[in-house]
Amino acid sequence: xxxxxxxxxxxxxxxxxxxxxxxxxxxxxxxxxxxxxxxxxxxxxxxxxxxxxxxxxxxxxxxxxxxxxxxxxxxxxxxxxxxxxxxxxxxxxxxxxxxxxxxxxxxxxxxxxxxxxxxxxxxxxxxxx
Numbered sequence: 001x002x003x004x005x006x007x008x009x010x011x012x013x014x015x016x017x018x019x020x021x022x023x024x025x026x027x028x029x030x031x032x033x034x035x036x037x038x039x040x041x042x043x044x045x046x047x048x049x050x051x052x053x054x055x056x057x058x059x060x061x062x063x064x065x066x067x068x069x070x071x072x073x074x075x076x077x078x079x080x081x082x083x084x085x086x087x088x089x090x091x092x093x094x095x096x097x098x099x100x101x102x103x104x105x106x107x108x109x110x111x112x113x114x115x116x117x118x119x120x121x122x123x124x125x126x127x128x129x
Contacts (some may be wrong), residue, residue, distance in 0.1 A: 005011045012061035017114035021054045021080070028083070031100050039094055046086035053079040053111065059120070066129065070122035077115040084108040094112070 012018045028050045032043045053076050060072030087108060090101040 010058070010062055012058035015057065015061050017078050017111060017118060017119070018054070020059045020107065020114060021050075021057055021076075021111045024083070024104065025050045025054050025110055026099075027104055027107065028087075031104060034097055035090075035094055035099075036096070039090075040095055041118050042086060042089055045088065046083065047105075049082040049086055053083060054100055057115070066122040066125040070119050070126065073118045073122065077112055077119065078108065080108055080112045080115060084112070 007013070023072055028035045032047050035043045056072050056076035056079060060076060061071045063072060084105050087101045087105045091098040091105075094101070
């Protein structure tokens with residue numbers, strides 16, 4: 001079985017935004033593990049914001065009403081912005097991780113752009129319906 005195929009029938013498994021957010025989460029976990037001592041707060045915030053991004057995408061995808069979907073995707077985008085901010089702070093606070101943090105900021109931007117598209121789609125459905 002391919003890793004790219006969904007293993008369940010849940011709607012979030014079909015979203016590219018979900019898959020890219022999971023990739024971001026996986027990479028953030030690796031980055032956070034490389035932080036030296038003394039950066040527990042930043043590491044925790046980065047991990048939590050990225051995980052919440054993934055969870056809100058899943059929640060939104062599995063809602064039925066466009067208003068509910070859009071609201072969860074808006075929350076996911078906000079959390080993704082928080083992840084990007086924590087990655088920027090990581091560049092400054094943990095110089096040994098700066099290059100990887102910069103790459104992950106680009107990935108977070110990609111997730112945010114995909115979420116913007118999902119938000120726009122659900123709002124259009126709301127207006128049409």
